[in-house]
Amino acid sequence: MKVVFAGTPEFAAVALRAIHQAGFEIPLVLTQPDRPAGRGMQLQASSVKGVALEYGIEVLQPLSLRMDSKDPQRASEAQAAHERLSSLDYDVMVVAAYGLILPRSTLDIAPCINIHGSLLPRWRGAAPIHRAIESGDRETGVTIMGMEEGLDTGPMMLVERVPIDDADTTGSLHDKLAALGAAMIVQALRRMEQGDLSATPQPEAGVTYAAKISKDEAKLDFSLPAEALWRKVRAFNPFPGAQGTVNGTAIKIWQAEPLDAQGTPGQVLAVDAGGIVVACGAGALRLQQLQKPGGKRLAAGEFLKSFPLAGMRFE
Structure with a gap:
């Protein structure tokens, strides 16, 4: 069976590699255009493009697949992509975190199935892993679904469940769901x-x-309960990184845990090598790994050596 693949980030690249290694023929890969990234803002290819080039697969990177776009360049690239897809003899398109809407003209060429990182219909949309952790869900999973024009509304073909552990971040859960x-x-x-x-x-x-x-x-708004902030810290790791501000300095918070303690929200209640205890609207949050601007991620004890927080308050 011939499979066209459409995807962009690492979540999709893991699937592309598995499809290739399983022996399916992949005549074409669609992925987002190269984007500026890193401190030097150099153009970088997507993870999916990297895998496709490794295997010698043809790659298309249109800005859009909508031929009715009012932007002439987008419409032209969409037309070219449509013509290439229409000329191919393929059986199915697999889509995973592609980032572009597939219009009816694309869906009509061949069946399209999607790999979605949630237990549909919960968490349709762009950030299902983040939102599952942020909302305190105890489980999530992967749904293989048929694609329609609606946002993740298609019929479900396969569903597998995965528990969300207290130690899970979006990064760790992403890796489990990608595999x-x-x-x-x-x-x-x-x-x-x-x-x-x-x-x-x-x-x-x-x-x-x-x-x-x-x-x-x-x-982070420290007037919220510690439990909610703890979930946000985990949900926003590795992107965009939870953030608290002290005396105008933005501090990234990468690891924390909720505690049963009370005080004025945002007030630093205690500091030691085990963490920095900050009062919240209900309970407190022990900050265990932090990063100041331009610095590295540090355990609380190391962070305090260059940024003392005793008696201070998070805004």
């Missing part, structure tokens, strides 16, 4: 080859949306 999604998509493709892949409509109840993460969300 699971890669195994599941290979299973789905093999069952599709055998004519044994059925689909079930998503239930109408339980729909939630995982909005894209903004950097402003990472600014």
